[in-house]
Amino acid sequence: MMDRRYISELVGTFSMVFCGTGAIVINQETGGAITHVGIAITFGLIVASMIFALGDVSGAHMNPAVTLSFAVSGQFPFKDVIPYIISQGLGAFAASGLLKLSFPDNLLLGATIPSGSDMQSFLFEVVLTMILVMVIFNVSKGSKEKGITAAIAIGCVVGLEAMFAGPVCGASMNPIRSLSPAIVSWHIEHLWIYLTAPFVGALLGVFIHKNLFDKNV
Numbered sequence: 001m002m003d004r005r006y007i008s009e010l011v012g013t014f015s016m017v018f019c020g021t022g023a024i025v026i027n028q029e030t031g032g033a034i035t036h037v038g039i040a041i042t043f044g045l046i047v048a049s050m051i052f053a054l055g056d057v058s059g060a061h062m063n064p065a066v067t068l069s070f071a072v073s074g075q076f077p078f079k080d081v082i083p084y085i086i087s088q089g090l091g092a093f094a095a096s097g098l099l100k101l102s103f104p105d106n107l108l109l110g111a112t113i114p115s116g117s118d119m120q121s122f123l124f125e126v127v128l129t130m131i132l133v134m135v136i137f138n139v140s141k142g143s144k145e146k147g148i149t150a151a152i153a154i155g156c157v158v159g160l161e162a163m164f165a166g167p168v169c170g171a172s173m174n175p176i177r178s179l180s181p182a183i184v185s186w187h188i189e190h191l192w193i194y195l196t197a198p199f200v201g202a203l204l205g206v207f208i209h210k211n212l213f214d215k216n217v
Helices: 004-029 037-057 066-071 078-102 118-139 145-170 175-185 193-215
Strands: none
Touching: 004 037, 004 078, 004 175, 037 066, 037 145, 066 118, 066 175, 066 193, 078 175, 118 145, 118 193, 175 193
């Protein structure tokens, strides 16, 4: 039987990608009914909701960069990193596939596309993910994002970053959130940004957190 933590990551990531990128798709299909602000709020709320729902099971990482950052910090076993990422990938691709089935004529399916240069978006994604990971480490318990404080804090950061940076870089902060719609819609021209920058930002966030709060450093 599949480890319940992996099922939790699959369900959590599916829900995040389905609701978050779904909001982008529906906004396009309805002529802007949801608005950019609504999309940002949707991402923040679904992340908070999944932490409420699944934080006690798997930690509700829903993000390979977050999973890796917990492992690098010594709070999560490296042997579980790949199974977590595979589970997150299955959830994300299931969500993007369902959106493709629901909106077959939509061209991007919520893929993250830079509005400016690739380097601009790369730098934004590094900083955004760094901030996100710093907040996660301050409200999580070990490798688990759980409880009211974590859900609200992390959901607010995701919503905040999507609100101001979304029009510039898409505010992904999450490789798998960008990978699945890019592959399913086959818009992979800028994908390298979102497969690299979040990991760089996450590791930078771990480094800063350890130097600020680890008494052994």
